[in-house]
Amino acid sequence: MQIRKSAEDYLEAILVLSKQGGGVRSIDIATMLGVSKPSVSHAMKLLREDGYIAMDRYGTVTLLEKGNDIAVHIYERHTVLSKMLEHLGVSPEVAKEDACKLEHDLSDESFARIKEHFHKVIGEVE
Incomplete structure (x- = not known):
């Protein structure tokens, strides 16, 4: 992929x-x-x-x-990362832009841990 x-x-x-x-x-x-x-x-x-x-x-x-x-994989990353950044206090516009940058380069391992952590902290993030 x-x-x-x-x-x-x-x-x-x-x-x-x-x-x-x-x-x-x-x-x-x-x-x-x-x-x-x-x-x-x-x-x-x-x-x-x-x-x-x-x-x-x-x-x-x-x-x-x-x-x-591939599209579903990237879209999930974008959605989770955007919501994570917004939860941290980043404006929705900046969160969306930054998620676009992060979604491509973040390792699968790091993304899995981020998703797991935020699922525990704020519930479902997708």
Whole structure:
């Protein structure tokens, strides 16, 4: 499950957008991530070639199993880390930004301990 941070961000964005209902299109991803449409098109091409996503003839993006696995993994990290930082008194905006930075580089071991600790302290964090 070793892919680039930017690819993880794209997969996470697809997951979040798909949870909002409706089809996910490249323009939605570009808007959410604040990147250009050509950047998204290039990323979608690479993710499709590597078997992380599928796109239908209308441009609707769907996560395939291995893409979904990574997206869920990153989204969980983002959610837990954001809530942890907010619980520590960090503003929601800063907590979200910092969680984005941490979610990619934190080891699985450290994340598991953080999640376990905050589950004990504040209850369910997901």
